[in-house]
Amino acid sequence: MLHCEAVCKRYSAGQWILSDVDMTVSAGDVVAVVGTNGSGKSTLLKILAGLSQPTSGTVSGRPPTVGYVPDRFTAHERISAVSYLTHMGRIRGMSTAAARSRGGELLERLALVGGPTASLRTLSKGNAQKVALAQALLVRPGLLVLDEPWSGLDASAHGVLGDFIDEVAGQGGAVVFTDHREAITGTHATSAYAITDGRVVRRGGGHTEGPAPMVELTLTAPAAGAVPAQLDWYALPGVVDAARRGQGIVLRVTREHSDTVLMTALRNRWSVDAVARASHDRGSPTDARSVAP
Ligand SMILES: Nc1ncnc2c1ncn2[C@@H]1O[C@H](COP(=O)(O)OP(=O)(O)OP(=O)(O)O)[C@@H](O)[C@H]1O
Numbered sequence: 001m002l003h004c005e006a007v008c009k010r011y012s013a014g015q016w017i018l019s020d021v022d023m024t025v026s027a028g029d030v031v032a033v034v035g036t037n038g039s040g041k042s043t044l045l046k047i048l049a050g051l052s053q054p055t056s057g058t059v060s061g062r063p064p065t066v067g068y069v070p071d072r073f074t075a076h077e078r079i080s081a082v083s084y085l086t087h088m089g090r091i092r093g094m095s096t097a098a099a100r101s102r103g104g105e106l107l108e109r110l111a112l113v114g115g116p117t118a119s120l121r122t123l124s125k126g127n128a129q130k131v132a133l134a135q136a137l138l139v140r141p142g143l144l145v146l147d148e149p150w151s152g153l154d155a156s157a158h159g160v161l162g163d164f165i166d167e168v169a170g171q172g173g174a175v176v177f178t179d180h181r182e183a184i185t186g187t188h189a190t191s192a193y194a195i196t197d198g199r200v201v202r203r204g205g206g207h208t209e210g211p212a213p214m215v216e217l218t219l220t221a222p223a224a225g226a227v228p229a230q231l232d233w234y235a236l237p238g239v240v241d242a243a244r245r246g247q248g249i250v251l252r253v254t255r256e257h258s259d260t261v262l263m264t265a266l267r268n269r270w271s272v273d274a275v276a277r278a279s280h281d282r283g284s285p286t287d288a289r290s291v292a293p
Helices: 041-049 081-091 096-110 125-136 155-170 182-188 255-267
Strands: 002-010 016-025 030-034 056-060 066-069 143-146 174-178 191-196 199-202 214-220 239-245 248-254 271-277
Touching (some): 002 041, 016 041, 030 182, 041 066, 041 143, 041 174, 081 125, 096 125, 096 155, 125 143, 125 155, 143 155, 155 174, 155 182, 214 255
Parallel strands (some): 030 191, 143 174
Antiparallel strands (some): 002 056, 191 199
């Protein structure tokens, strides 16, 4: 489907932001792009969405309908949220009635504070983000590109956003998003890429091809009273799966990071029951969508 080949990007004569990016996004994929501030995540997303052109390299196979949500949606217009969505829907070829109805339905699901008739210029960052999300979903996107979509959204909208992502992917669309929290990428993404020094590598081993070696760690929780008994496993490097088992937990961790994760567990008084080479039959190393955090 969407395929980037040897994509490089720099702005004017500045330094290279992206170098030789090879990336494929297929129907049904939910792809996380992670990286530090300024690493080029937004730049990559804009190229994938078709809003920015690579300096060199090619992007092919972009679906005709792309939904894009920027990291910040600043709307100063006086018009109401639902009127804005109606206009956007018409631009996308919908009838006025269909656009208004679909826009209203999306805003209702997102629980826009102030309701659909709230004026855009009065919206908080999180509420404006809801409108931006709704406009991207007016017409079912073949590719949905979300730049830090969780940022600013209240917790109740997080679940709705997750549902939207699942719906788009379930209907054969692809989703690409950025977020800096490992737990989010682990929960929602079927694969993840990290940007470091302009290079985009498949997370969990640093290769875009072939699964990274994985280790399965079986750990038992510390006795009651020991502190801290719980760790945010997904926040540890290399953890792609964390499944509770009785009083313990079974982690799938990239071989590269397994020693670090073990040390962290031991420092926090978890006991190690078993360390084994993990098979790849349960999906790719970054396939963590089916597992609750
Ligand atoms: N239009 C532009 N013109 C010139 N430089 C730009 C432009 N857009 C981005 N940059 C630069 O490109 C680099 C990457 O920016 P980008 O916004 O893609 O990073 P990011 O990973 O999304 O950052 P953040 O996590 O802070 O949103 C930064 O150094 C930024 O200053």
